[in-house]
Structure formats: structure tokens, C-alpha cells
Amino acid sequence: xxxxxxxxxxxxxxxxxxxxxxxxxxxxxxxxxxxxxxxxxxxxxxxxxxxxxxxxxxxxxxxxxxxxxxxxxxxxxxxxxxxxxxxxxxxxxxxxxxxxxxxxxxxxxxxxxxxxxxxxxxxxxxxxxxxxxxxxxxxxxxxxxxxxxxxxxxxxxxxxxxxxxxxxxxxxxxxxxxxxxxxxxxxxxxxxxxxxxxxxxxxxxxxxxxxxxxxxxxxxxxxxxxxxxxxxxxxxxxxxxxxxxxxxxxxxxxxxxxxxxxxxxxxxxxxxxxx
Amino acid sequence: xxxxxxxxxxxxxxxxxxxxxxxxxxxxxxxxxxxxxxxxxxxxxxxxxxxxxxxxxxxxxxxxxxxxxxxxxxxxxxxxxxxxxxxxxxxxxxxxxxxxxxxxxxxxxxxxxxxxxxxxxxxxxxxxxxxxxxxxxxxxxxxxxxxxxxxxxxxxxxxxxxxxxxxxxxxxxxxxxxxxxxxxxxxxxx
Numbered sequence: 001x002x003x004x005x006x007x008x009x010x011x012x013x014x015x016x017x018x019x020x021x022x023x024x025x026x027x028x029x030x031x032x033x034x035x036x037x038x039x040x041x042x043x044x045x046x047x048x049x050x051x052x053x054x055x056x057x058x059x060x061x062x063x064x065x066x067x068x069x070x071x072x073x074x075x076x077x078x079x080x081x082x083x084x085x086x087x088x089x090x091x092x093x094x095x096x097x098x099x100x101x102x103x104x105x106x107x108x109x110x111x112x113x114x115x116x117x118x119x120x121x122x123x124x125x126x127x128x129x130x131x132x133x134x135x136x137x138x139x140x141x142x143x144x145x146x147x148x149x150x151x152x153x154x155x156x157x158x159x160x161x162x163x164x165x166x167x168x169x170x171x172x173x174x175x176x177x178x179x180x181x182x183x184x185x186x187x188x189x190x191x192x193x194x195x196x197x198x199x200x201x202x203x204x205x206x207x208x209x210x211x212x213x214x215x216x217x218x219x220x221x222x223x224x225x226x227x228x229x230x231x232x233x234x235x236x237x238x239x240x241x242x243x244x245x246x247x248x249x250x251x252x253x254x255x256x257x258x259x260x261x262x263x264x265x266x267x268x269x270x271x272x273x274x275x
Numbered sequence: 276x277x278x279x280x281x282x283x284x285x286x287x288x289x290x291x292x293x294x295x296x297x298x299x300x301x302x303x304x305x306x307x308x309x310x311x312x313x314x315x316x317x318x319x320x321x322x323x324x325x326x327x328x329x330x331x332x333x334x335x336x337x338x339x340x341x342x343x344x345x346x347x348x349x350x351x352x353x354x355x356x357x358x359x360x361x362x363x364x365x366x367x368x369x370x371x372x373x374x375x376x377x378x379x380x381x382x383x384x385x386x387x388x389x390x391x392x393x394x395x396x397x398x399x400x401x402x403x404x405x406x407x408x409x410x411x412x413x414x415x416x417x418x419x420x421x422x423x424x425x426x427x428x429x430x431x432x433x434x435x436x437x438x439x440x441x442x443x444x445x446x447x448x449x450x451x452x453x454x455x456x457x458x459x460x461x462x463x464x465x
Contacts, residue, residue, distance in 0.1 A: 027301045045307040058315050062322050069327040072334035074341060080331075087331055107332070108324035116319050138304045142312025207301065 016225040016233075023222065025214040030135055030207070050133050057119040057133065065115075090114055090260070098264035102271055106264065109150070113143065114260040117202065121252035124210055125245050132206040132252070137199070140259075144199035147263045152191075155270030167273035198262055205255045209248045216241035425462060429455065 014020040034046035045051075068083030076084055090111045095103030103110075117134060124132035134140050155164045168190050169183040216237045223234035436451050 030301055043307050043310065045311060046305075051308075051311055054311065054315050058318050061319055062327075065323055065327040069331045072331050074334060074338050084331065084335070087328070087335070104332075108328045109320060111328060112316060112320040112323055116316060136308060137302050138308030139312040141304050142309045143316060145309070146313060146316055 014222060016223050016230045017227060018225070020222075023218060025211065025218050029211070029214050030131070032131075050131060050136050050139075053123050053129055053131065054120065054133050054139065057116060057123065061112075061115050061119060086115065087111065094257075094261050094264050098261065099268035099271055103264065103268075106267055109267075110260050110264055113147075113263055114256050117143065117259050118253060118256035121206055121256055122249075124206065124213070124248055124252065132210050134202050134255075135207040135210050137203050137207075140199035140202040143202075143259070144195045147198065147266060148195040151263075151266040151270040154267060158271055159273055163273070164270075194266070198259070198266075201262075202255050202259050205251060209244070209251055213241055213244050213248065216244060429459065 014023055032048035032050055034048050035052075036047040037044050038047075039045070064079070065083055068079035072080055087107070091104065091107045094110050094114070095107050097103075099106070120133035120139065122132075123129040124135075155168075158164075159167060165187070169186045170179055171182070171186065174182060220234050220237035220241055223230045223237060225231075225234075433451075433455050436455075437448075
């Protein structure tokens with residue numbers, strides 16, 4: 001368990017029989033002090049642990065893929081194999097799956113999203129990092145904004161301003177009277193709610209997962225005491241924390257996949273009106 | 276967009292219980308974190324999109340082409356091999372046919388030649404026999420006629436001599452006969 005969590009949860013002497021209440025981890029485990037706060041153009045950038053992990057992820061992704069694809073061979077070796085696996089997964093599993101051959105143009109976009117989000121999620125279980133950067137709400141929001149400002153203008157450009165909204169609000173194959181109800185719902189759901197759900201889905205999953213692991217880790221520590229209940233509880237909590245960590249590995253990849261797939265689906269909808 | 280989020284976020288109360296009042300909400304979206312998040316993505320997208328991914332895309336396309344090209348070539352080669360095999364089989368069959376025809380022809384020819392030779396030999400033999408018989412016949416005729424003529428002449432000669440001399444003289448008769456016979460011998464030797 002992270003030192004941050006233990007220290008944030010009331011100190012090293014807080015245990016079951018020491019007259020100390022359970023220090024349940026809360027929102028504070030997602031707050032990190034700024035280590036540096038430069039002000040650029042009137043905006044103060046607080047550089048904290050999560051910011052550093054974010055840029056570390058950027059460096060790792062760039063480092064790996066620039067190395068893996070530095071001189072790609074027709075017969076792949078070593079890291080190129082791994083990189084190609086990732087590339088083909090994004091191309092065939094997401095881009096082409098969502099938009100067919102048109103998807104090839106968007107592979108770099110989706111590729112960047114998938115691996116960045118995945119690695120940011122993955123920090124959750126890396127010792128000493130132990131915080132999914134995507135559980136900082138601004139990060140998924142930033143990503144969702146990028147997706148939003150990609151597919152909306154793209155849809156207007158490809159379909160035309162009026163047809164874009166018409167296709168969105170009046171999907172075919174619905175009784176005419178239903179449009180009174182459907183048109184405003186479609187407009188609100190696509191234009192307003194979509195970026196929100198897109199970011200919250202990722203944020204909430206990573207936030208909740210991290211909070212769960214933190215709670216059970218703190219519980220395992222807190223329950224260490226001279227009592228049968230305490231020892232059993234501590235062992236059980238530790239086991240659950242370990243199991244949840246394993247489960248998180250799955251969730252991290254899955255959420256990165258879902259985020260990227262949704263981005264692909266939104267772009268696909270912008271390229272071709274839904275039929 | 277940002278305004279929409281701000282509106283939504285401000286409508287959500289701080290996440291939970293203790294310590295929430297001094298902590299900012301977990302749903303807060305500070306502009307600096309937003310900018311940092313966007314920059315982080317743009318760096319990844321810009322560098323990978325410009326430097327790393329075009330190379331691998333090109334390589335994958337080349338590989339696909341190579342494999343497809345190889346498959347097409349293999350197909351072509353196989354078709355060519357098949358075609359050559361067919362040709363070979365056809366050639367072999369026609370060669371066999373030809374050989375059989377030649378053999379049949381040769382058989383027929385041989386029979387014909389043997390038959391012809393036999394006929395020729397037979398004809399030649401018959402001709403030779405006929406010629407020999409004719410010659411023998413001619414020679415016999417000639418000999419017969421010559422003998423007849425000579426016997427006549429001799430008889431005439433002998434009779435003349437016998438008539439012309441004295442028959443008492445035995446010695447003389449004997450000499451005449453001897454002379455006649457030797458004369459005869461001389462004629463035969465000639």
C-alpha cells in the first residue's frame with residue numbers, strides 16, 4: 001500500500017485496539033501537493049505527483065514506440081513485435097471495427113489515446129506511483145474535450161451543418177410522432193451529455209477502483225492488533241486488496257479500450273450519418 | 276464545452292464527508308490540469324503520429340503486399356507447373372502413340388519386306404532355274420545336232436575309207452579304225 005495512503009489515514013500508530021477510529025480514505029488520497037507551481041500566461045500550473053506521472057507516461061510511451069518502430073523490418077523482431085501487436089489491435093480491433101477502411105486515418109489518434117489512457121490507468125498498481133492519473137477528473141475531461149472537438153467539427157465538415165444536426169436528431173426508422181420526443185433527447189444526449197459520460201465513465205471507474213484498493217489496504221493496516229478478529233480481518237482485507245489489484249489490471253485495460261472505442265464510434269458517426 | 280463542464284461540476288456537491296470542506300471537490304476541473312492533460316495528449320499524438328506510426332504503417336503495407344505478391348507468384352508458379360505437367364503428359368502420350376504406331380508400322384514393314392524378299396528370291400530362283408534349263412536344253416540340242424552331223428560325216432568318211440581300201444589287209448583295217456577313233460577323240464577334245 002502506498003505511503004501516501006497510510007500517512008493520510010491517520011499515522012502509523014492508528015490500529016483497531018488503540019482507541020482510534022477507522023481512518024477511511026476519502027477524496028484526500030487523490031490530492032497531491034504541488035512540488036512546483038510556475039505561472040505561465042496568468043495560469044498557475046501546479047506540478048504535483050500526478051502531473052509528473054502524466055509526463056512520465058508520455059515519455060515512456062514515446063520512448064517505447066519510437067524505439068520499437070525506429071527501423072521497422074518486414075520480418076519483425078523483439079519490441080517491434082509488441083508494438084505491432086498494439087498497432088494492429090488499434091487498427092483492426094478499434095478503428096476498422098468502428099468505421100471500416102476509413103478508420104486507417106484515425107489510427108494514430110486512437111492509438112495515442114489507448115496507450116496514454118492505459119498507462120495512466122496502470123500507474124494505479126505500480127509501486128510508489130500507485131495513483132491512476134485518470135482518477136484526476138481534469139485528465140479524462142481533457143481527453144474527452146479533444147475527442148469532442150474532433151468529431152463535432154468533423155461531422156459538420158463531412159455532412160454539412162444542417163444535415164449533421166438533422167441526421168443526429170432525426171434517426172430514420174422511427175414513427176414520425178416520436179420525433180417530438182426523440183429529437184431533443186438525441187440532441188442533448190449527443191451534444192451535451194456525450195462528452196460528460198465519456199469522461200466520467202473513465203474517471204469514475206478508476207476513482208472507485210483506487211478508492212477500493214486504498215480502503216482495503218488501510219483496513220489491512222488498521223486491523224493489525226492483538227485480537228483474533230483483528231488478525232483475521234487484516235489478512236482478509238489484505239487478500240481482498242490483492243484480488244482487487246488483479247481485478248484493476250483488467251479494468252485499466254478495459255476502460256482504456258472503452259474510452260478509445262467510444263472515440264472511434266463518435267468519429268464514425270460523424271463520418272457517416274447513422275442509418 | 277468547458278463552460279458546460281463547469282456548470283455540471285458546480286452543480287455536483289463535494290464528494291464526501293470529512294475533510295471535504297478544506298479539499299477541492301474530486302470533480303473540480305482546474306484549468307491548469309486541463310491544459311496539461313491536453314498538452315500531454317498532443318505530445319503523444321504529435322510525436323507518434325509524425326515519427327513512429329507512419330513507419331510501421333508503411334512496413335505493414337509492404338509486408339501485406341509482399342505476402343500477397345508471394346501468394347500470387349506461388350499461384351502463378353503452380354499454374355505454370357501444372358501447365359507444363361499437362362504438356363509433358365500430352366507429349367508423353369503422343370510419343371507413346373507414335374511409338375506404338377511406329378512399332379505397328381515396323382511390324383507390317385518387316386512382314387512386307389520378308390515377303391517381298393522371299394518372292395524376289397523365289398522369282399530369281401525360278402528365273403535362274405529356267406535359264407539353266409534353257410541353256411542345258413540349248414546345249415543339248417546343239418550337242419545333239421553337232422554329234423549327229425559329225426557321226427554322219429564320220430560314217431560317210433569311214434565308209435569311204437572302208438570302200439576305198441582292201442578289206443583283206445586286216446592290219447590296214449585295224450589302222451583305219453584306230454585312226455577313226457583317234458580322229459573322233461580329237462574332235463571330242465576340240
